[in-house]
Amino acid sequence: MLADALLLQLGYNATLVTIGAALLGIASGVAGTFLFLRKRALVSDAISHATLPGVGLAFVAMVAMGGEGRSLIGLLLGAGVSAAFGLLCVQWLTDRTRLGEDAAIGAVLSVFFGFGVVILTVVQTMNAGRQAGLEGFLLGSTAGMLRSDAILLAVSAALVLLLVVILRRPLGLAAFDPDYAEAAGWSLPRVDLAMMGIVLVVTVVGLKVVGLILIVALLIVPPVTARFWTERADHVVIIAGIVGGVSGYAGAAASAVAPALPTGPIVVLVGFGIFLFSLLLSPGRGVLASVLTHLRYQRRVHVRQGLLALAQGQPIYEVLTRRLLERRGLMLPDGVPTPAGQAAASKALLDETRWAIVRGDQAFALAAMRYDGLTPIEDVLTPDQLVEVDGKIATPQVVA
Amino acid sequence: MMGTEFVALSLPPILIGVLVAVACALPGNFLLLRRQALIGDAISHVVLPGIVVAFLLTGMVATGPMLLGAAAAAVLAVVAIEAVRRLGRIEAGAAMGVIFTAMFAGGVLLLEQSDTSNVHLDVEHALYGNLESLIWLDATGWASLLDPAALAGLPVELSRMALALIVITMFLVIFWRPIALSTFDEGFARGLGIRTGPLGLALVIMSAIAAVAAFDAVGSIIVIAMFICPPAAARMMTNRLGRQVAWSVLFAVLAAVSGYVLAGYGPLWIGANASVSAAGMIATMSGIILGITALFGPHRSSSS
Numbered sequence: 001m002l003a004d005a006l007l008l009q010l011g012y013n014a015t016l017v018t019i020g021a022a023l024l025g026i027a028s029g030v031a032g033t034f035l036f037l038r039k040r041a042l043v044s045d046a047i048s049h050a051t052l053p054g055v056g057l058a059f060v061a062m063v064a065m066g067g068e069g070r071s072l073i074g075l076l077l078g079a080g081v082s083a084a085f086g087l088l089c090v091q092w093l094t095d096r097t098r099l100g101e102d103a104a105i106g107a108v109l110s111v112f113f114g115f116g117v118v119i120l121t122v123v124q125t126m127n128a129g130r131q132a133g134l135e136g137f138l139l140g141s142t143a144g145m146l147r148s149d150a151i152l153l154a155v156s157a158a159l160v161l162l163l164v165v166i167l168r169r170p171l172g173l174a175a176f177d178p179d180y181a182e183a184a185g186w187s188l189p190r191v192d193l194a195m196m197g198i199v200l201v202v203t204v205v206g207l208k209v210v211g212l213i214l215i216v217a218l219l220i221v222p223p224v225t226a227r228f229w230t231e232r233a234d235h236v237v238i239i240a241g242i243v244g245g246v247s248g249y250a251g252a253a254a255s256a257v258a259p260a261l262p263t264g265p266i267v268v269l270v271g272f273g274i275f276l277f278s279l280l281l282s283p284g285r286g287v288l289a290s291v292l293t294h295l296r297y298q299r300r301v302h303v304r305q306g307l308l309a310l311a312q313g314q315p316i317y318e319v320l321t322r323r324l325l326e327r328r329g330l331m332l333p334d335g336v337p338t339p340a341g342q343a344a345a346s347k348a349l350l351d352e353t354r355w356a357i358v359r360g361d362q363a364f365a366l367a368a369m370r371y372d373g374l375t376p377i378e379d380v381l382t383p384d385q386l387v388e389v390d391g392k393i394a395t396p397q398v399v400a
Numbered sequence: 401m402m403g404t405e406f407v408a409l410s411l412p413p414i415l416i417g418v419l420v421a422v423a424c425a426l427p428g429n430f431l432l433l434r435r436q437a438l439i440g441d442a443i444s445h446v447v448l449p450g451i452v453v454a455f456l457l458t459g460m461v462a463t464g465p466m467l468l469g470a471a472a473a474a475v476l477a478v479v480a481i482e483a484v485r486r487l488g489r490i491e492a493g494a495a496m497g498v499i500f501t502a503m504f505a506g507g508v509l510l511l512e513q514s515d516t517s518n519v520h521l522d523v524e525h526a527l528y529g530n531l532e533s534l535i536w537l538d539a540t541g542w543a544s545l546l547d548p549a550a551l552a553g554l555p556v557e558l559s560r561m562a563l564a565l566i567v568i569t570m571f572l573v574i575f576w577r578p579i580a581l582s583t584f585d586e587g588f589a590r591g592l593g594i595r596t597g598p599l600g601l602a603l604v605i606m607s608a609i610a611a612v613a614a615f616d617a618v619g620s621i622i623v624i625a626m627f628i629c630p631p632a633a634a635r636m637m638t639n640r641l642g643r644q645v646a647w648s649v650l651f652a653v654l655a656a657v658s659g660y661v662l663a664g665y666g667p668l669w670i671g672a673n674a675s676v677s678a679a680g681m682i683a684t685m686s687g688i689i690l691g692i693t694a695l696f697g698p699h700r701s702s703s704s
Contacts, residue, residue, distance in 0.1 A: 041491075098636070099635065111690070113624075114686075114687070122667075216501060268502060
């Protein structure tokens with residue numbers, strides 16, 4: 001069944017929704033990257049919570065005008081308007097009062113959400129409101145969507161993605177290098193406005209898929225995950241898009257199989273699974289890789305110190321050092337160096353002596369900065385320089 | 401309306417609302433000044449999975465295990481956020497966003513998967529709470545306030561919230577000076593020998609106690625709103641910490657009382673016949689107070 005859903009075999013509506021969710025995921029992954037790099041990730045939390053009163057008021061307004069009140073496009077328009085108002089409030093509180101952005105975000109998200117709940121309780125008392133299904137906007141519900149709604153979702157998700165692709169250059173510049181973006185003639189406030197506009201549209205389109213409580217995850221998790229895999233700016237954007245797309249796709253497909261479950265949590269947990277995998281196992285920045293690097297470094301330090309001790313004929317008591325030296329065939333169990341160990345030890349001592357000269361000489365100040373007690377000096381200096389250094393090694397001299 | 405009915409139906413929820421508001425606003429002042437305002441947001445989201453797991457483990461809706469579960473989840477979240485921030489070298493806000501959404505999502509799925517149809521445990525309840533249902537059936541009028549038998553029938557949430565408020569107040573009174581110092585100048589506080597790390601963690605734990613105790617009664621919206629809005633509004637009124645805390649308590653009480661009254665009686669005044677969500681209305685009122693102080697407060701801009 002899940003395989004069918006993943007292969008888009010569950011009928012036209014489910015297929016449209018799944019594709020729409022995937023497109024939305026890509027768009028939010030990319031837009032989220034810019035947001036994340038501008039360090040404004042949580043602003044999207046305020047935006048998404050601020051949609052609730054709009055949804056409720058739009059429903060009330062549509063019923064008051066004699067409609068059924070469940071038109072998705074009307075509800076989403078209402079959501080967009082109130083989200084924009086919420087965003088303005090965050091902006092105003094941050095710019096014009098002494099509050100920090102975090103406080104402004106928290107205030108706006110809780111107050112708008114609270115007001116939205118008030119409106120929802122009003123809706124529940126209306127005759128038309130009993131089956132309004134507005135709760136689906138809290139956690140997302142894509143199962144059993146109308147054909148028209150599914151089309152609306154897929155088309156608007158595609159449009160958002162198109163918008164992100166068109167605006168990727170100024171957004172990327174402003175995110176990665178704001179100073180350069182300004183010098184290149186982009187107005188930063190306007191680029192930020194465009195970014196917030198895109199985030200707003202992603203949020204509104206995502207309401208029905210992920211729900212307003214959790215859509216912030218679709219904007220944050222992909223870029224954070226992508227950062228583990230690459231140091232290159234353009235690659236972060238692409239990987240974030242892929243992570244977001246996979247989350248949206250798998251979440252919507254799983255939800256088509258289990259209609260009782262809200263879609264949002266599934267989408268978020270798929271994304272979080274990818275994040276966890278990256279946190280633990282990605283090469284370079286992952287936890288496992290970091291641990292391995294640390295252990296390797298630790299062993300190098302121990303071997304080096306052990307060799308220096310051997311070269312100076314000092315006994316070694318430290319257990320790890322002894323074991324490492326023995327395992328490498330540099331030292332016998334009784335603490336006597338093997339021939340290979342003797343060679344390595346005198347090499348280490350020579351290296352250390354040369355470093356001491358280099359670090360004591362202003363002329364080598366730049367090279368001396370690379371001293372870490374491990375790097376062989378041949379990696380830093382040319383053979384010519386080494387000859388010069390060797391000339392300065394103090395040899396026993398007859399005192400006149 | 402001011403007699404029996406009021407004491408039985410409105411007095412306990414109003415009192416609980418006030419206690420919740422004050423208990424959250426007090427630590428909120430320091431979170432706000434330390435630029436940790438969103439910790440309240442994160443804590444109130446992760447309380448849900450804690451409660452659900454506690455319910456699944458014990459199989460019953462009992463206060464003790466649920467509070468323990470919620471507290472454990474809050475601590476786990478704080479640790480996980482810190483771990484993600486350090487291990488992944490990720491900015492604090494983003495780390496928070498990753499952890500609390502994932503934990504909330506996990507809580508929702510567990511809740512939907514498990515058979516909780518016979519208990520009042522659902523996502524809406526977690527978000528909005530149910531302040532209106534905390535009524536005092538034993539009350540027969542104002543005289544009941546002096547009647548020990550009737551007092552025993554007060555909602556347990558009332559005494560629990562009062563206890564939480566007492567603990568938080570004691571903590572702040574005892575550690576007032578070190579907390580104030582470390583909030584404004586952490587380096588100086590450390591120079592005086594104050595251990596700022598454990599102190600900051602203790603503050604977060606106090607916030608978690610407030611959030612967890614309040615959660616069952618009023619849901620997470622009020623909790624977030626009360627952590628941030630009254631202290632933020634108070635900040636517009638004064639530059640002095642002591643006065644700011646006093647203002648925030650005043651605003652919290654004002655929001656709780658006016659919000660409850662407006663939610664319960666407001667719709668009647670305009671001719672409707674049903675009440676609206678008290679939790680939502682209290683959050684809304686706190687926002688209106690913040691809006692007014694942000695427009696007219698004497699110390700609203702950063703320069704003054």
